[in-house]
Amino acid sequence: MPGELNDAIAAYLHSLQTAKGRNAQTATNYRLYLQRFVTATGTTMISELTLQAVERFRLWLRRDGDVLLRTPTINYHLTALRGFAAYLRTAGRPVLEPRLIRLDPMPSRQPRRVETTGINKLLELPFKLEGRALQQHRDRAILELLCTTGVRVGELSRLRRDSITADGSTLAIVSHGNRVRTVPLGNQARYWIERYLKLRVDGAPQLFVRHDPAARTAGRAKRTAPAGLTPRSVQRLVQKYARAAGLGKTVQPRVLRHTVAASLVEAGNDLETVRTRLGHASLATTKRYLPPRKKAADD
Structure with missing residues (x-):
């Protein structure tokens, strides 16, 4: 026309x-x-x-x-x-x-989350399923981080060994636009990361790397350090364990992130603290995790 x-x-x-x-x-x-x-x-x-x-x-x-x-x-x-x-x-x-040109308001709904019993089943699975010890320790460490810090998969895949402070108490996470936020590292997450790193003999700077047979063969042939995990690899890893735990195929890393956010709010943390911990650009995103009554009162 x-x-x-x-x-x-x-x-x-x-x-x-x-x-x-x-x-x-x-x-x-x-x-x-x-x-x-x-x-x-x-x-x-x-x-x-x-x-x-x-x-x-x-x-x-x-x-x-x-x-x-x-x-x-x-x-x-x-x-x-x-x-x-x-x-x-x-x-x-x-x-x-x-x-x-205003956008239509999105329908309000509570983000999906996983209950504590489901989280516990998920964390136990790496050592219940058959696999190499190195990979089992890596997967347990990854699940601990996802379930306690709410880190995004892209952020997790960019973590390096030196992202953890010398005393092991905090983790520096690089977000979009190279913004860095520091979050507390829980005892269990720190324990499993330390166990995993002690088993590794490579010099790769990434905190989490590939240990599948194809990666090992390629590394030996080229005499190079193993490659870091991609965000898609982390997503597949979580989906595998979620299905095995009976949580369904729709439980993905973002659902674990929602769970962490909701738990932080329920524990009484103020919204600004939760926003900073999760790396939300807007406080409006954090408010999604308020219980319906509190959200209505806040609005």
Whole structure:
């Protein structure tokens, strides 16, 4: 469909990949969302990208109360509009401010967690399942860290031997944007990490490395230190033990992180302390772990 607005959309999608470094799939999705906006509102000119047009589009997505799309999907469309509006304003076009395109509030729900009995079953499994002692000690140490610190899988895979302080009491975690936060290291986590490191004979700096047969063969052939675990490897590890513990295949590292966060809140820690421990960018994320009554009172 020809029109000034469509030309601007095409230029924006091009800039997404060339200037913003977004992948082709993101550009394809944004094209769909913005084309829907044009179709639903009948706009053809940039000057018609107004708050009124955005609200008409929001109603179209909801089908006037008969929900067509889930809230996250509606927000994907509105986020694309925000980005497009920001692009136009940067180019000097007089359109509405992106911040005025508000997202729909997400339905409130408590994050899933694992009860104490399930955590205990999970921690016992590395030595109940058949495997090499080195791998069993590594897996127990990983599970202890996930279940007591709430570290993200990406953060765990980046841990190094020197991430642990000299006295073994704290752990330095490198988060997104190379931000570092320090968290307490519990006695059990410290014990199993020490046991694991005493069994290792390699000089790799990573705290956790691969010990599967393929990694050992490749290491011997190249005479190199073993590679560190990837986030996906940690996810598979947790899923394996969760299934064996009868917790179901949906228990993943993020569920253990939710469990730690909820336990910290229930133990009486203030929200700012929990936010810092977990590395949340916003206190609003931490508030998700408040019990429903306290959350309502806080709001």
